[in-house]
Amino acid sequence: SMGGGSASLFLMVAFYALSGFFQSTGGPSSYSTITKWTPRNKRGSYLGLWNMSHNVGGAGAAGVALFGANYLFDGHVIGMFVFPSIIAIIVGFIGM
Structure with missing residues (x-):
């Protein structure tokens, strides 16, 4: 038996796979x-930027989370979740 956490582990893996x-x-x-909207001689640059954006966005998100925790929540970890959530809500309303 894997114990009491096996059901939650199964659900976590299932949702991760579904995602x-x-x-x-x-x-x-x-x-x-x-590839359809860019010229052939610049296609590699555009695809490189598209692939790089995921890494830059991830690093930027970490910076935003740390800024929120350190400067707006006096270093409390909860700020790493609340501050980016507030930004996401604001951007969501702007996008509506």
Whole structure:
């Protein structure tokens, strides 16, 4: 027996797999759009920027979370979750 955590582990793996399944449709369609709308001689640069954006965005998100925790929540960890959430809510309302 794996113990009491086996059900939650199974659910976590199942939801992670489901998320990956739905997110996997984004890559091919993005590549297709980039290749159809960019000139052939600049295509590599555009695809490189598109791939780099995930890493830059992840680093930027970490910086935003640390800024929120340190400067707005006196170093409390909860600020790493609350501050980016507030930003996401504001951006969501702007996008409506």
